[in-house]
Amino acid sequence: MYRGLLISSGFHVAIVMVSILALPFVAKKPLDIPPLISVELIQIAEKTNIPFAPKASKIIEKAKKENNKLLSEQAPPKKVKKDKKKEVQTDKKKNEISKLASKKTPTIENNIEKLKKEKLNAVPLPEKEKQKIQPKEEKKQKPSKEVNDENIKKLVETKKPLLDEKKVKQVSEFEKKDKLDLNEIAALIDKKKENLAEIKQDEDKISQSSDETMDYSTLTLSEEDALKAQIFTCWSVPIGLPFSEDLLVRVKLQLKPDGSIEKLEMLDHIKMNTPGKEKFRTLADSVRRAIQLCNPLKVPTSGYERWKNMILNFDARDMLGG
Amino acid sequence: MFRIINLTFIVILLTITRANSLIEIDITRGNLDPLPIAVSPLYQDDKSKKNSINEIKIENVGSEISSVVENNLKTSGLFNPLSKDAFLQKPDIAHLKPRFEDWALIKAQALITGKVTMENKKLKVEFRLWDILAGREMMALAFTTVPSNWRRVGHIISDKVYERLTGEKGYFDTRIIYVSEEGPKTARVKKLAIMDQDGFNNKYLTLGNELVLTPRFNPTSQMVTYLSYFKNLPRVYLLDIETGTQEVVGDFPGMTFAPRFSPDGKKIIMSFAKDGNSDIYTMDLENRIVERITNHPSIDTSPSYSPDNKFITFNSDRSGFQQIYIMKADGSNVKRISFGKGLYGTPVWSPRGDLIAFTKLHKGKFYIGVMRTDGSGERLLTENYYQEAPSWSPNGRVLIFYRETKSNDKGEGFSAKLWSIDLTGYNERQVQTETDASDPSWSSLLSN
Secondary structure, eight states: OHHHHHHHHHHHHHHHHHHHHHOGGGSOOOOOOOOOOOOOOOOGGGOOOSOOOHHHHHHHHHHHHHHHHHHHHHSSOTHHHHTGGGOOTHHHHHHHHHHHHHHHSOOHHHHHHHHHHHHHHHTTOHHHHHTTTHHHHHHHHGGGGGSOHHHHHHHHHHHHHHHHHHHHHTTOHHHHHHHHHHHHHHHHHOGGGHHHHHHHHHHHHHHHHOOTTSOTTOOOHHHHHHHHHHHHHHOBOOTTOOOOTTOEEEEEEEEOTTSOEEEEEETTHHHHTSTTOHHHHHHHHHHHHHHHHHOSOOOOSSOHHHHSEEEEEEEOTTTTTO | OHHHHHHHHHHHHHHHHHHHOOEEEEEOOOBOSOEEEEEOOOEEOHHHHHHHHHHHSOSOHHHHHHHHHHHHHHHHTSEEEOOGGGOOSOHHHHHHSOOHHHHHHTTOSEEEEEEEEEETTEEEEEEEEEETTTTEEEEEEEEEEOGGGHHHHHHHHHHHHHHHHHSSOOOOSOEEEEEEEESOGGGOEEEEEEEETTSOSOEEOSOSSSOEEEEEEOTTSSEEEEEEEETTEEEEEEEETTTOOEEEEEEOSSOEEEEEEOTTSSEEEEEEEETTEEEEEEEETTTOOEEEOOOOSSOEEEEEEOTTSSEEEEEEOTTSSOEEEEEETTSOSOEEOOOSSSEEEEEEEOTTSSEEEEEEEETTEEEEEEEETTSOSOEEEEEESEEEEEEEOTTSSEEEEEEEOOOOTTSTTOOEEEEEEETTSOOEEEEOOSSEEEEEEEOOOTTO
């Protein structure tokens, strides 16, 4: 009896062992882990979809370089400088905590932050950047002094992580917007956060419209592309013109906030009435017509000061067989 | 110390320039569509209409002139005349003061208005060119002429408008001389004929008794040189279109080819075979002295001067194949400029001076093309079974040439027609002629 049982169990064990070791479909396949792909995050404004002429490429490259500068310079806005004196000593501790917190959580955001901080280190203003938001909060905190001690404590408690977040948000405008939304939701849940959310909104508005560090001499590439695309369609190039080096017309525009043209000035207007420069006059006329046809221009919604005055270089040399 | 001051100065300067720098945007592309233009019929009052019926049997000559202008501008490929049905304003009011909004509404960027009066057997035509978008007048002119000249007035207006809007001289008030061909391919009757560049006012200058070849206009006058066979001997003739007088320049030995004027009209350049060797010669029209320009055992033909009289382009087979060469006007510094595959012929220097037009034969196809005077930038504008003899419009923007179609075994289906093409290569059109036509030559502007 026992013997039969032993033989049977032994036989079964043998079958199981054979099936595990010898039969392929029982064996578990090793997991195929896809190779890591590094992703570079770029602002949309850095990319252009408009194909450009060879001459324009140089200009675009120049603009790219300037935009790169902008990226590294945008983080420490000027207002920080003003508020230097009001800096609270405890901030250093908070900064340290925030740094630690960001190190502990190896998220994509933190990685970006790291990268950008590395860039920032190349720019000689790292400390100012950390102190950026502090003074504004203090101003807004003043009315809350009337609130009782418990509330103050709570506020301090809630502020700490928020301040940390703010420093992360300084990295880019996109991230700011994301986190602003989260805070607004959080503020809805916890009414204590409401004030802070408002502070942040104000702060964003400031950085959009009246940021003094904004480079007034450039448009983002997408803004520039949008303007170019409009003018391309409006400009009927006089294709009968023979090629010459004189096929460049420069126009200075003064625009109203709605994009309509306040003043149009031909920069080489002397040539317009010079005998022997009829070809230039023809080209200049076509340029004038193009601008009038495109009036009002579809301009960027913000940063009027940047594009209030601009110079358009109408260059027909590439098109007319240079 | 000085370094610090210098550095401070540079920093301040940079800051100032940075603060004052404006956004600059480079516009390197545009719309290459023809310019939309409205050609309003020229206004004519009832009294003038009656007079014009009596004089030239046309009731509304104003409308006819505007049609001539419209057609010219359209064929240039640079303008898009808008349909008259879309016009909102009447011609008489439009001529006084156009309502620019109405014209802008139909997308016109320029407007031509005008007025025609006919009194004392004189035709007076006024016209104005308006910039619709700027809302201002660009040009206003008036012409007085004999009534039968009304088509020419249309051409002159077209030239003025063309010049104002494109920046270069027009080519509408011009004529084309060509060889009219009739009859079967084996027994063609060839006559010298002349017409306006738009195909109207066709006239025959010879009767067709003798074979005529290669008529060429003098760039400075209405004089034509051509080749005609008299008793099987080639003769070079001069013909004054205005007076109809004709003279023989000379009998030249052997095969003579393609006499052509120099740009100043004082010389004729041609090739003929002396002692069995074809070379290039010039002949001074004042003293009739013949001068040899090339002296090479190869065949040198089809010479053409540069507009400044300093260089000559010609074709030669001195490299083994027919190619294009240039040299100085005295025959020195001969340089080959065509290096592409195939055979090159009939080089013609552009009146602008920037390009040389040619015929190319490659793999059984004929091409009309242009290249720069150093041989670079070769562009083939059109390809066909058989086409050759390009001739430049006086502004150097359009080429006229002739094209033959293939005949069948019985010799049927053969035809030769004149065609024009502009430098873009896109605006190719057949030029209407009464008969078959070949060897066209474009005159200079008549109104010069």
